[in-house]
Amino acid sequence: MHAPKPSRVIIESDVSNSELAATLRANLPSARFEIVDRVQDSTRRDPNILEVVRFRGRLLKSCPGTQNYYCCGYRILHFGTQCTLDCTYCILQAYLNQPNLRLFGNTGEMLGELSTELEQNPNRLHRIGTGEFTDSLLLDPLTGLSKILVPFFAGTRNAVLELKTKTNFIGNLVGLDHNGRTITAWSLNSEQVRRSEEPKSATLEERLAAARRCADLGYYLAFHFDPLLEYPDWQTGYAEILNRLLDAVDPSRIVWISLGAFRFMPELKQIIRERHARSKIPYGEFIRGLDGKMRYFRDIRVELYSFMGEIIRKADPSLCLYLCMEGKDVWTEALGFSPDEQGGLAAMLDKAVEDKMKVGPGRG
Amino acid sequence: MDFGRICLSDIDWEDRCFEIRSFGHNARLHASLDRLGIIDPPWILRRGGKYIVVDGFKRLAWAREKGDRDAGCLLFPANVSPSEIWERRIERKLFEGDLNPAEKARTAAILLELYNGEEAPGAFLIALGIPNRKGLLEKWARLSRRPEILELLGSGEIADRAAVEVSGWEPESAMKVLGLLKLLRCSASIQVEIVERIDEISIRENRPRLDLLNDPKIQEIVSDKNKNSRVKTQVLRDLFSRMRFPRLVERERKFMRDVKSLALPRSIRIVPPPAFEGNGWKMELHFSGPAGLRDALAEAVGLAGKSLLDRIFDPDLEERS
Numbered sequence: 231m232h233a234p235k236p237s238r239v240i241i242e243s244d245v246s247n248s249e250l251a252a253t254l255r256a257n258l259p260s261a262r263f264e265i266v267d268r269v270q271d272s273t274r275r276d277p278n279i280l281e282v283v284r285f286r287g288r289l290l291k292s293c294p295g296t297q298n299y300y301c302c303g304y305r306i307l308h309f310g311t312q313c314t315l316d317c318t319y320c321i322l323q324a325y326l327n328q329p330n331l332r333l334f335g336n337t338g339e340m341l342g343e344l345s346t347e348l349e350q351n352p353n354r355l356h357r358i359g360t361g362e363f364t365d366s367l368l369l370d371p372l373t374g375l376s377k378i379l380v381p382f383f384a385g386t387r388n389a390v391l392e393l394k395t396k397t398n399f400i401g402n403l404v405g406l407d408h409n410g411r412t413i414t415a416w417s418l419n420s421e422q423v424r425r426s427e428e429p430k431s432a433t434l435e436e437r438l439a440a441a442r443r444c445a446d447l448g449y450y451l452a453f454h455f456d457p458l459l460e461y462p463d464w465q466t467g468y469a470e471i472l473n474r475l476l477d478a479v480d481p482s483r484i485v486w487i488s489l490g491a492f493r494f495m496p497e498l499k500q501i502i503r504e505r506h507a508r509s510k511i512p513y514g515e516f517i518r519g520l521d522g523k524m525r526y527f528r529d530i531r532v533e534l535y536s537f538m539g540e541i542i543r544k545a546d547p548s549l550c551l552y553l554c555m556e557g558k559d560v561w562t563e564a565l566g567f568s569p570d571e572q573g574g575l576a577a578m579l580d581k582a583v584e585d586k587m588k589v590g591p592g593r594g
Numbered sequence: 595m596d597f598g599r600i601c602l603s604d605i606d607w608e609d610r611c612f613e614i615r616s617f618g619h620n621a622r623l624h625a626s627l628d629r630l631g632i633i634d635p636p637w638i639l640r641r642g643g644k645y646i647v648v649d650g651f652k653r654l655a656w657a658r659e660k661g662d663r664d665a666g667c668l669l670f671p672a673n674v675s676p677s678e679i680w681e682r683r684i685e686r687k688l689f690e691g692d693l694n695p696a697e698k699a700r701t702a703a704i705l706l707e708l709y710n711g712e713e714a715p716g717a718f719l720i721a722l723g724i725p726n727r728k729g730l731l732e733k734w735a736r737l738s739r740r741p742e743i744l745e746l747l748g749s750g751e752i753a754d755r756a757a758v759e760v761s762g763w764e765p766e767s768a769m770k771v772l773g774l775l776k777l778l779r780c781s782a783s784i785q786v787e788i789v790e791r792i793d794e795i796s797i798r799e800n801r802p803r804l805d806l807l808n809d810p811k812i813q814e815i816v817s818d819k820n821k822n823s824r825v826k827t828q829v830l831r832d833l834f835s836r837m838r839f840p841r842l843v844e845r846e847r848k849f850m851r852d853v854k855s856l857a858l859p860r861s862i863r864i865v866p867p868p869a870f871e872g873n874g875w876k877m878e879l880h881f882s883g884p885a886g887l888r889d890a891l892a893e894a895v896g897l898a899g900k901s902l903l904d905r906i907f908d909p910d911l912e913e914r915s
């Protein structure tokens with residue numbers, strides 16, 4: 231796959247002299263650069279536009295967990311929004327007023343906030359990711375952000391970085407001193423779902439090849455089967471991708487695998503119907519979850535998770551497997567235990583990092 | 595606009611491009627015209643050597659039928675643009691009060707054309723009574739191209755919202771479902787529910803809507819002479835729920851079976867969480883006074899020893915046991 235090449239870059243004057251702006255100018259020599267006071271919200275989606283703004287809110291956020299389901303306790307480094315991979319199920323489609331690719335030019339402030347957080351909480355393990363409001367690596371060939379973040383985390387004692395992507399843009403990761411502090415992660419799905427719901431993303435072959443290459447470079451790996459979709463004969467599709475994954479990479483490099491059945495804000499249904507009229511994903515057996523989001527009826531979720539869990543555990547019983555945003559009943563029924571038995575989901579994931587990556591506040 | 599008397603034979607009666615058809619007979623207007631004649635002058639535009647009507651089709655037709663040679667009209671200036679005419683036309687139409695569905699649909703189509711992909715002003719939508727939801731104006735506009743649906747809407751037996759939803763369906767299935775709704779005589783929200791269910795089931799099952807509507811199970815309910823429309827509606831809704839949410843409905847049925855086999859005392863009711871989501875199960879005790887409460891508690895304690903109780907919580911246990 232090819233990285234996006236926006237032909238128009240609109241930069242807010244506040245960040246027009248930033249390092250990010252300079253990198254973009256170097257990497258996009260034929261793009262038109264415009265400096266404006268403030269980038270205005272708009273409702274028109276234009277994949278050729280890249281906006282660079284000064285973000286004025288918190289750049290380090292908490293995972294938007296809710297009370298009724300276990301949350302992973304992940305923190306998010308908020309470096310930009312939107313994505314041009316245009317997956318049918320993507321929640322970012324609901325951000326109607328900011329439909330274009332947007333990066334935050336105040337990278338220095340972001341790192342400052344991050345340093346403060348790590349210094350103020352030296353006795354905690356910080357699991358930090360970037361792929362919540364955009365794809366972690368989609369724009370990396372243009373921004374080179376990984377070349378800043380990976381070395382930054384390499385120098386920390388109590389933090390790991392997870393870069394989650396559906397691309398194979400790992401070029402910038404080659405040759406970086408990562409010090410075993412970065413997890414490169416891929417969202418995976420069955421071949422059928424990949425083709426119908428995420429056709430602009432890297433093929434599964436490309437993703438697995440990129441993962442293998444990262445493992446060769448010493449990076450740790452993670453995989454997210456999210457969103458799991460229920461469709462006719464899903465078992466065959468998911469068994470196939472799991473087998474391909476477990477053939478492609480050494481499970482001992484995998485820090486965790488997460489499973490998350492498709493869930494969405496109710497308003498997304500109409501958006502999917504309009505933007506992706508051929509997609510059938512809004513017509514599953516969804517009910518309103520305890521967090522107000524639509525999710526598959528629990529018995530379907532349990533079936534999806536048990537099926538996946540069984541294959542993964544057969545391959546490597548020690549692998550850390552977790553469910554994204556699920557409650558005790560589903561955990562217990564699908565995986566035979568609940569995070570409470572391991573001190574909570576966050577503690578479970580911290581332990582996976584400590585065991586596998588040997589990173590933690592207690593270690594040197 | 596200038597006022598003048600226009601010779602009715604100079605009007606191009608065929609050109610109705612500015613018409614917003616109501617698909618209804620306006621008896622009140624005719625009574626008023628018969629009594630007082632034309633009070634409010636129609637709007638006219640000169641095009642080529644002829645005049646075309648912008649507003650007042652019924653009034654001018656009445657005058658012609660009556661044998662009048664001319665009528666007092668307001669004439670648009672020659673240089674006015676069609677969008678300016680439309681804006682005034684719509685504004686006036688909206689001020690006239692409640693538009694019927696056909697007029698609403700036509701107005702929606704005009705607004706879409708007028709604003710050409712841009713969002714139509716909210717004030718228009720409010721006056722039209724169309725919520726400012728993405729895609730809704732388009733659905734209403736589509737309805738304007740479906741005279742057969744608009745005719746049916748005129749009968750008042752079909753809810754606007756249901757008609758709007760089927761405006762994009764292929765003609766045969768649209769008419770079939772509207773015929774079904776007419777027969778059921780159910781509320782607007784149930785009509786919409788039925789339409790949505792049919793639409794979603796057909797997409798889920800990869801089955802043409804018409805094929806689904808002709809399903810023998812549905813037809814049997816529809817033609818059952820022993821059921822009145824209220825009962826038919828309920829039985830059909832249940833059927834559509836089972837088809838749309840087969841796993842959930844199956845689980846609900848299993849729960850009912852399990853509760854039945856548990857032979858719960860009348861004082862106790864077990865309530866699962868909505869859609870069985872989460873751990874929020876409840877047990878209700880019904881009693882009157884302390885003695886009743888003691889009895890109910892004792893019965894509840896007795897339940898704890900029953901292994902059948904586990905079945906209720908386990909979706910698979912019935913099959914395994």
Ligand code: SF4
Pocket residue numbers: 312313314315316317319320321322363364365396428431
């Ligand atoms: S890759 Fe992720 S962020 Fe991009 S469109 Fe797909 S789901 Fe959305």
